[in-house]
Amino acid sequence: MTASTQIPSTRSSESTSPGVRVPVLKQTYRRERWVLGLFLAPSVIFLLLTSVYPLLNSLRLSFYSWNMTIPFSKPVWFGVGNYARLLSDPTFWNAVRITFFYVVFAVVIELILGMILALLATSSVHAMGPIRTILLFPLMMTPVVAGVLWRNLYNSQYGVINHLIGLLGIPPQTWLGSPSQALPSVIMVEIWMQLPVVAFVLAAGIAALPVDMYKAAAVDGASRWQSFRMITLPLLKPVILVVLLLRIMDAFKVFDIIFMLTYGGPGQKTEVLSLLIYKTGLKFLQVGQASAMSWLFLVFIFIISFFFIRELQRGE
Amino acid sequence: MSDKNINSKISRRDFLRMAALTGGAAALAACAPQATQVATEVATEVAAPAGKKYEGVVLRGLGQGGVAYNPALVAFASEFEAETGAKVEFDDQPWEQLTPKLQAELAASSPTYDFFYGDIEFQYFTYPSLVDMNPMIQKYGYNMDGFFDPVYKFGEGIAGGLEGKRFGLPIRIGACWVFYNKDMIQEFPTTWDDYYAKLAELTGGGKYGVAFAGVAAQLVKIFLARYWSMGDPLMQPDWTPLINSEKGVKSVEMMLDALKNYAPPGMLAWDNPDASNAFLNGDVAVLEGWASFILPDLDNPEKSKVVGKWGVAQFPENGTGNLTQHNLDIFAASKNVDAAFEYIAYCTGIDTSKRLIMEFREESPREVTWSDPEVLAANPFLPEVAKQYAVGKPFTPGLPQWLELFIALAEGLSAAMSETASPQDALNTTAQKWTDAINQAKPDFEYKE
DSSP states (O other), X not given: OHHHHTSOOHHHHHTSOTTOOOOHHHHHHHHHHHHHHHHHHHHHHHHIIIIIHHHHHHHHHTTEEOBTTSTTOOOEEOTTHHXXXXXXXXXXXXXXXXXXXXXXXXXXXXXXXXXXXXXXXXXXXXXXXXXXXXXTHHHHSOHHHHHHHHHHHTOTTTOHXXXXXXXXXXXXXXXXGSTTTHHHHHHHHHHHHHHHHHHHHHHHHHHTSOHHHHHXXXXXXXXXXXXXXXXXXXXXXXXXXXHHHHHHHXXXXXXXXXXXXXXXXXXXXXXXXXXXXXIIIIISOBHHHHHHHHHHHHHHHHHHHHHHHHHHHHHO | OOHHHHHHHSOHHHHHXXXXXXXXXXXXXXXXXXXXXXXXXXXHHHHTTSSSTTTTOEEEEEEEOSSTHHHHHHHHHHHHHHHHOOEEEEEEEOXXXXXXXXXXXXXOSSOOOSEEEEEGGGHHHHGGGBOOHHHHHHHHTOOOTTBOHHHHHHSSSBTTBSTTOOOOEEEEEEOEEEEEETTTOSSOOSSHHHHHHHHHHHOBTTBEEEEOOOSHHHHHHXXXXXXXXXXXXXXXTTSOBOTTSHHHHHHHHHHHHHHHHSSOTTGGGOOHHHHHHHHHTTOEEEEEEEGGGTTTTTTOTTTOSOTTOEEEEXXXXXXXXXXXXXXXXXBTTOSOHHHXXXXXXXXXXXXXXXXXXXXXXOOOSBHHHHTOHHHHHHOTTHHHHHHHHHTOOOOSOOSTTHHHHHHHHHHHHHHHHTTSSOHHHHHHXXXXXXXXXXXXXXXXXXXXX
16 A cells, blocks of 8 residues: 555646645556556447357357247247257257368368468469469458359359360269269368468468578488478477467358358258258247257367367467 | 647546547447437428328338349339338348348337238248238228239138238249240140150250259259149148158159259259259250249340240149249338338239239239230230149248248258158158147147148
8 A cells, every 4th residue: 555655656746735645556557447447348348248148148048949930939948958959969960070071171181282382382483473362362252252153163064163174084073963072062162262371371480480490401411301390390380280270160160151052952961060050040040959059069169279279388 | 838738738648538538428429319310300200291191101121132023112112102202111131131130120129110021931920020911901992803813822821820811912923833945845744754754755965854953942842843743732630741651752753863864964053043044055855943033034045045945834733833922011010001001002903913024024913914915915925824823832831930841841852862861761851850840839720731
């Protein structure tokens, strides 16, 4: 208490009567904290209203059974019934399986190709200038437009892809209409859209690596592969982890591309979790069931994110 | 005042305080009614007593965008405003967005919209919040004559219940048509056996017998055309599904036969425009599809290779695929029910029905208009279509859960078509989903078609 009074503020002392000991600094900090709080309040209130409250409300609703399409219906307490039902629901597990397949294949291929492109981009290959520019094109396109574009490209009868493979003597494929080709076709569009992001982030990471170590390795007679394996990869690990974390979280949320290309079909061969949640919650208005799905989905993402964040912290 | 004084007075703390005050004032200002809004309200109140019947009234409509009658509604609104003074505004939404948008509207304490325009299916869950039209029809002497039969049969009540109540008046009717290339088919078959024999005959050499949209939701109409031609309803009177019966399986097998043997490859990924393009290109002999996706282009030489060479037929054996009806409804919370009804009556009346066909290329639900000599001269195929509409049925389980039932059937059919499930297994799964969905709020009246 007295500590603050031992450091007088000129301005404060000017405005106080002689002989009265005022805790000037404490008063100042309190006022500033109040003002800062006032500034923060709108964002905090906004987040509470738009994120925290809906999140908690969806948790509450996940324990209720409520089909909002039925007039005058009210939420009915269902306990863990929604969760229990999901665990034995083949449609849900089909969506989980497809989502994991989608995420793993998309992200792994993006990382491998992204790394190759990043290494090329940071090398002295002259052609990389225009290639870097071309790589930006998919980033400029909204997923919905990309979906329409690729839907036409994949058209089995009139699509450009079948025309091109026909020039190589390969028979036309049914792509999005085939149960076995639909998911890989959709994953290819995801890779096409996201590869530039991965490549550019990795390229930025590689460009920031210290050159001395490569020079020392070259003096020691290390091959390019050895330099990559022993120097680039270990030093780039934090960047790779960040890229993986962001891409995995993003790929889990995939919706628009599948919505435009297949709407989960044929059958339910491309029905990912986000699409199933959308259909259940916003089309069928089965609010309790959709909330339970969303929370299980959140838990999946949380577990994966936790693993990556822990790895990142361990690296630091 | 010197610069020194200014600098010494505006400290960081003062700046923060001033900014906070400014922010607070801005927030308060945002919460307060805006001057322009107040002015508008005052102006409206002042304008209200002027000459025309609904001067100052603004009707707000929410509905389905991307349909042929959207421009008609706008054009009729201008005429209605000129006549009555009521201004009409529209909020067109994609079909996908309408359910959540409607739910938000119904849940709102202060409703935004006066009327709705879109598929009759939306009424299946919004009906408690809609105005019963029958008393309004009587009050205004609205002419209910001359509609196609299904408008009377399926347009009243909900799913066979609530008889005597009508929640909307139709502005469009539609069903899946069968288009055929007259160069390939001189006389359209009237039995399924002959139809499939013809498809087999016409498939080969880069040409195919049939095309239809193969994405899940579009398969339902193709199934219903076959299933209903066999005479069974979709459910028993106690709402037990019948679709997984022998006739259901037979219908799916017929679809699969068409898809695998007589259709262009990859059709399961096709939506309506893709299927229409195949017909316009002259690559397929028959198109089973919605008229609105192809009719405007059929006689356009820049887009069609079948100009003057196409015909329309009914599905074999009186089959009919999922009749659609678009209605205009009034929200019960509207403060302008009478104005809304008069506008709706104007849009759906006999006087405007001919314009719907001639000006806006929309399928008017007034059968009487279809026999108008001028209309027939411009659309000589209409009598054949009219036969189809006369026997048309909507997706008859018109319960609030109808969309869940519809999508369950669509996904089951898609699974069978992609051969990830046998027709029997796919329909059994669908029937189970139907039972689960219906049991959530089982109707206390019998199912009927």
